[in-house]
Amino acid sequence: MKVARYYFLALAAATFALAGCTTVNTVENAQKEGQRTMITDQRVITDASLNRKVAIVGLNRATTPGGLLKIQVEVENHTRSLQRFLYRVEWFDASGMQVNNVISAAIPEQIEGKESKFISSIAPHPGCRDFRIKFIEAD
Amino acid sequence: MKNKIILILLTAASPAMFTGCATDAHYVQTGDKEQIVSLGQINIQDYANAANAAVKELLESGALDKVANPPALLELSRIVNNTSQQVDTDLLTKKISIALLQSGKAQTKTVDTKAIGYQQEKEFLSDQKSTRLPDFTLSGKIIETVDRAGSTRRTTYSFQLSLNDPKAGVQVWEGEKEIGKQGTRSSVGF
Numbered sequence: 001m002k003v004a005r006y007y008f009l010a011l012a013a014a015t016f017a018l019a020g021c022t023t024v025n026t027v028e029n030a031q032k033e034g035q036r037t038m039i040t041d042q043r044v045i046t047d048a049s050l051n052r053k054v055a056i057v058g059l060n061r062a063t064t065p066g067g068l069l070k071i072q073v074e075v076e077n078h079t080r081s082l083q084r085f086l087y088r089v090e091w092f093d094a095s096g097m098q099v100n101n102v103i104s105a106a107i108p109e110q111i112e113g114k115e116s117k118f119i120s121s122i123a124p125h126p127g128c129r130d131f132r133i134k135f136i137e138a139d
Numbered sequence: 140m141k142n143k144i145i146l147i148l149l150t151a152a153s154p155a156m157f158t159g160c161a162t163d164a165h166y167v168q169t170g171d172k173e174q175i176v177s178l179g180q181i182n183i184q185d186y187a188n189a190a191n192a193a194v195k196e197l198l199e200s201g202a203l204d205k206v207a208n209p210p211a212l213l214e215l216s217r218i219v220n221n222t223s224q225q226v227d228t229d230l231l232t233k234k235i236s237i238a239l240l241q242s243g244k245a246q247t248k249t250v251d252t253k254a255i256g257y258q259q260e261k262e263f264l265s266d267q268k269s270t271r272l273p274d275f276t277l278s279g280k281i282i283e284t285v286d287r288a289g290s291t292r293r294t295t296y297s298f299q300l301s302l303n304d305p306k307a308g309v310q311v312w313e314g315e316k317e318i319g320k321q322g323t324r325s326s327v328g329f
Contacts, residue, residue: 064198064199064201065201065204066198066201066203066204066244068198068242070199086170086172088170100241101238101241102234102237102238102241103187103190103191103194103234103238105169105170105184105187105188105191106170106171106172107170107188107191108170108184108188120195121195122194122195122198122199124238124241124242125241125242125243126242126243136172138172138328139172139328
């Protein structure tokens with residue numbers, strides 16, 4: 001009777017622990033035709049907790065036909081559960097001055113367990129040269 | 140003695156409890172961590188996200204660059220509201236037009252009656268038509284869909300936008316952004 005109770009409790013605990021854990025399986029072409037122009041990045045990590053959960057894998061850039069800088073960040077969820085975070089992109093001109101951007105609000109994003117995701121942004125002005133992306137963990 | 144300690148602890152705990160419930164008014168930044176996720180309505184954050192997605196896709200497409208005399212002249216057309224609430228669509232279109240103007244890729248036709256009046260006066264005095272026809276018009280629709288399962292409600296807002304070429308009579312770009320919110324009630328914090 002006692003063993004059965006422990007077994008039931010263990011089963012309930014395992015079910016509870018696994019609830020909400022959904023990971024992602026992926027498949028992609030092995031021989032890539034597109035070449036990403038990766039760029040070296042400089043990171044400032046103040047929220048180690050978020051960095052452990054959702055890590056930045058890499059950064060690449062391109063230019064749109066209209067001459068605007070486009071950036072793409074690959075982030076990866078290292079946990080087995082869904083993670084929510086906010087990100088905000090800031091743009092800077094050739095003088096290092098921040099470019100006023102009407103749509104600078106933080107964008108909510110979510111990522112499934114073990115998923116790898118791309119976040120992209122386009123410069124608000126052709127004069128933008130540099131950028132900074134801020135990640136904030138949701139409560 | 141024991142009662143005294145409990146009384147002191149209770150006295151100390153009560154202000155903490157009350158301050159935990161109430162929130163003093165303070166300024167907030169749009170899209171911050173404390174944003175209110177309202178279930179049954181479109182909030183300012185939703186407009187910002189929809190506008191952000193539209194501007195990104197539109198600039199990326201290069202559709203605005205394909206004009207004879209850049210920057211492209213854009214006229215904001217009608218945004219149909221197919222939601223259950225009264226919305227001011229300027230919250231969406233203004234953000235888009237500001238972003239496009241700042242990008243240098245497009246200018247919007249003025250809707251200011253004074254400016255239009257001066258232009259008409261100038262045309263009358265010079266006896267010459269100087270009005271430039273818009274290269275593109277921007278139209279769209281906001282659709283709301285609601286799904287329920289028990290007390291859980293999921294509201295999805297679809298922001299559909301089209302960039303139309305009035306000279307050719309075709310749509311040169313279309314974009315859609317879906318914003319879904321699910322829960323039993325609105326909450327603070329993303």
